[in-house]
Amino acid sequence: MGEKRKSQPKEESAKKARSQKHSSKDSAGKEAATAELGLSAIPYPKPVSGSSFAECTAKVTVTLAPVYSCDHWAGIHEALNNMLLHYVPQVRGVVLAYSKVKLRSDTALMFFDSPYGQLEVSARLLLWRPIAGMALKGQINVQSPDHIGMLLWDTFNASIPASLIPKDKYEWRPFNDDEIAARALPSTNQSEATGDGNGDDADVAMTGQGESDADVPASPFTSGNRYGSGEWVIKGTSQCVGSDGSLEFVVVDVIRANEVLSVTGALR
Structure with missing residues (x-):
C-alpha cells in the first residue's frame, strides 16, 4: 500500500507536464495562424480574373x-x-x-x-456584372472615419467600410486647422485668380495666355483626393491612399437595391 501511495504524485506530475506541453503547442499554433492572418483579418473572397x-x-x-x-x-x-x-x-x-x-x-x-x-x-x-473577388478601380469622392466612397466610371457607387480597411496598413488622419484653412483659400480667392475685372485680365483668362497651369503650383490641400475632415493614409507615413484620386480595391459584396447596383469593397 505504501509503494502505491508514493507513485501517485509522480503520475500526476507527469500528466500535468504532458498537458502543459500540448497546451503550449496549441497556443503556438494559434499565434502563428493569427500572425498569418494579420492584425485585422479581412475575409477576402477568392480572386476572380476578367472584366466586370x-x-x-x-x-x-x-x-x-x-x-x-x-x-x-x-x-x-x-x-x-x-x-x-x-x-x-x-x-x-x-x-x-x-x-x-x-x-x-x-x-x-x-x-x-x-x-x-x-x-x-x-x-x-x-x-x-461585377462579381465578388474582382479587382476594380474607382475615383474617390468622399473619405470619413467610417468609410471611403468612390465612383466607378462616373456612374456606379462603391464603398469601402472601415471594417474592411486593414488597420495594420492604414490609419485615419484628421486634417489640422492649417490644412482646412488652406483648402478653403482657392474658393475665397477665385476672383483674384481670374483677374480684377478689367478687360486685359479677362482676355488673358479667356485666351489662356500668361502663366500656364504648369507654372502655377498646385495646392496639396485642394487635390481631388482630399475631402471632408481628414483622409486615410498609409500607417506610419503621411501618404494618403489613392494619391492620384483613384483607388484600387477588391469587391467583397454586390448589393442590389431595386434596380440599382452598388459595390462593397476592401483594401488589400
Whole structure:
C-alpha cells in the first residue's frame, strides 16, 4: 500500500507536464495562424480574373402599348431604352447598351381584354456584372472615419467600410486647422485668380495666355483626393491612399437595391 501511495504524485506530475506541453503547442499554433492572418483579418473572397463588363444575347418580352400598333419598332426601342442603367435579374447585370435587335415572332400576343400586346425579341446586351473577388478601380469622392466612397466610371457607387480597411496598413488622419484653412483659400480667392475685372485680365483668362497651369503650383490641400475632415493614409507615413484620386480595391459584396447596383469593397 505504501509503494502505491508514493507513485501517485509522480503520475500526476507527469500528466500535468504532458498537458502543459500540448497546451503550449496549441497556443503556438494559434499565434502563428493569427500572425498569418494579420492584425485585422479581412475575409477576402477568392480572386476572380476578367472584366466586370460582359455581353450576352438575350430573349426579351416587350409589352407594346396600343399607340405602337402601327409602329412596333418604336415601342420595342422604347422598352429597351427603359432597361438602360437598370439591373435586370434575367441577365444578372446592369444593361448599358443594346444592339442587333431581332424579332422572334411576327405576331404579338394579347391576353383577355388587355389592350397591350406582348412581342418577343432578341438583342445583344452590354452588361455591367461585377462579381465578388474582382479587382476594380474607382475615383474617390468622399473619405470619413467610417468609410471611403468612390465612383466607378462616373456612374456606379462603391464603398469601402472601415471594417474592411486593414488597420495594420492604414490609419485615419484628421486634417489640422492649417490644412482646412488652406483648402478653403482657392474658393475665397477665385476672383483674384481670374483677374480684377478689367478687360486685359479677362482676355488673358479667356485666351489662356500668361502663366500656364504648369507654372502655377498646385495646392496639396485642394487635390481631388482630399475631402471632408481628414483622409486615410498609409500607417506610419503621411501618404494618403489613392494619391492620384483613384483607388484600387477588391469587391467583397454586390448589393442590389431595386434596380440599382452598388459595390462593397476592401483594401488589400
